[in-house]
Amino acid sequence: MKYITFALAKGRLARKTMELLEQIGIFCEEMKDEKTRKLIFVNEELKLKFFLAKASDVPTYVEYGAADIGVVGRDTILEEGRKLYEVMDLGFGKCRMCVCGPASAKELLNHKELIRVASKYPGIAKDYFYHTKHQTVEMIKLNGSVELAPIVGLSEVIVDIVETGSTLRENGLEVLEEICECTARMVVNEVSLKMEHDRITDIITRLKEVI
Numbered sequence: 001m002k003y004i005t006f007a008l009a010k011g012r013l014a015r016k017t018m019e020l021l022e023q024i025g026i027f028c029e030e031m032k033d034e035k036t037r038k039l040i041f042v043n044e045e046l047k048l049k050f051f052l053a054k055a056s057d058v059p060t061y062v063e064y065g066a067a068d069i070g071v072v073g074r075d076t077i078l079e080e081g082r083k084l085y086e087v088m089d090l091g092f093g094k095c096r097m098c099v100c101g102p103a104s105a106k107e108l109l110n111h112k113e114l115i116r117v118a119s120k121y122p123g124i125a126k127d128y129f130y131h132t133k134h135q136t137v138e139m140i141k142l143n144g145s146v147e148l149a150p151i152v153g154l155s156e157v158i159v160d161i162v163e164t165g166s167t168l169r170e171n172g173l174e175v176l177e178e179i180c181e182c183t184a185r186m187v188v189n190e191v192s193l194k195m196e197h198d199r200i201t202d203i204i205t206r207l208k209e210v211i
């Protein structure tokens with residue numbers, strides 16, 4: 001029997017995914033060792049493999065078939081725009097993709113002025129400003145701590161995920177507009193879904209029963 005391989009976004013999403021899989025009898029004990037630096041874990045009995053990847057790479061592994069199944073946030077799926085089947089909303093990892101900035105930037109959005117937008121998600125941001133708001137903007141790609149940008153004058157606003165809202169609050173920023181809600185999703189490689197149809201749909205069906 002061939003292995004079914006899972007690519008998980010490392011960190012909290014991977015931990016939550018394993019908790020969920022445990023509810024349907026899928027375990028991987030060696031993954032629970034917090035000190036391990038291993039990236040690949042195997043359940044020989046069930047012929048399953050799990051690997052931990054950077055969230056933004058999960059859709060890539062799944063599209064190319066290096067993983068059959070992936071678990072990653074909808075934000076990353078939208079940004080990466082890969083060819084894959086999104087089969088299930090897992091419900092956890094809930095956050096909102098928002099346009100944020102100082103309260104004073106609200107006017108710039110209302111008047112559709114040419115503004116600078118900093119984001120880790122330039123694809124989502126560009127799509128929102130060009131196709132939903134019909135506002136021309138200058139996009140600036142950043143890789144983290146995006147809240148800095150409007151504070152130090154790099155941009156007028158940011159597009160970023162907001163979970164608890166504390167990063168915004170502690171930096172004097174606020175949500176100005178909401179783009180969409182995001183949760184963790186299960187994605188499947190298109191060929192794998194055909195070739196391993198029974199095993200993969202069985203996992204999906206059993207997960208749907210416990211969610």
Ligand code: PRP
Pocket residue numbers: 143144145146147160161162163164165166167168
């Ligand atoms: C994310 C996001 C916000 C923050 C939102 O950053 O980009 O900065 O979390 O969470 P909150 O609403 O609960 O404060 P992350 O922690 O992934 O780090 P990064 O900024 O370095 O990407």
